Amino acid sequence: MKKENEPILPPDGANNTQNNAENGTDEIKYQVFYGDSEEIARALAVAHIIDSANERTVDVERPKIPFSRVFAGLILPLLLNAGAIALFIVFNDAIPVWAFASVCVLIFLLFIKHFVILFVLAYQKFAPVSLRTACRFEPTCSNYMLLAIEKYGFWRGFFKGIRRLLRCHYPNGGIDYP
Numbered sequence: 001m002k003k004e005n006e007p008i009l010p011p012d013g014a015n016n017t018q019n020n021a022e023n024g025t026d027e028i029k030y031q032v033f034y035g036d037s038e039e040i041a042r043a044l045a046v047a048h049i050i051d052s053a054n055e056r057t058v059d060v061e062r063p064k065i066p067f068s069r070v071f072a073g074l075i076l077p078l079l080l081n082a083g084a085i086a087l088f089i090v091f092n093d094a095i096p097v098w099a100f101a102s103v104c105v106l107i108f109l110l111f112i113k114h115f116v117i118l119f120v121l122a123y124q125k126f127a128p129v130s131l132r133t134a135c136r137f138e139p140t141c142s143n144y145m146l147l148a149i150e151k152y153g154f155w156r157g158f159f160k161g162i163r164r165l166l167r168c169h170y171p172n173g174g175i176d177y178p
Contacts, residue, residue, distance in 0.1 A: 060132045065121045073118030077111040113154040120145050136173035141165050148178040 081104055088100045120142050124132070135141050145161030152160060160178055 060129050062125050063121055065118070065125060069114070069118050069121060073111065073114035073116075077107055077115065080107045080111075113149065116154070116158060117146065117149065136168055136170070137164070138175045139177065141168050144176070144178060151178050 084100060084103045084107065088095055124142050132140070132142075137144065139147065141161070141164050144164050145157070147157075148160040148164075149157035151157060157178070164176070
């Protein structure tokens, strides 16, 4: 006789353990067959939920950030702006302020693509796993940003990436390549 709080276990034939010949591991398949009782089906579902919760591991790709990206996105623009500032200080009377400001804006516009790519790579490398796995799309929003910038150029790709970030919530999701 079954006790009231005793867990319901499937009968011996309903264990559904099969040897997977492809990778040499035991794979447990939880299947409910026609004629199984509701108690067996519920027990199999609970066992599947517990097993999947215990074995859940998330593998997040952490890209390496090459020095060329750091140089193009951060070091070179800073050096060029420092050079522009030095020229402005040395030739204060000869260079008008509007020319200095336009050179700084031009340097910013020339290297913003490299800076944004460096920022996305740094996010992918250092963001916590819980944040990285929260994306509801495939590819992830950060990968989408990189792909969109590569495919459409900086301005159009950047705004496509921002629109994708704004869509990354329930009920949206799925496969969405740029």
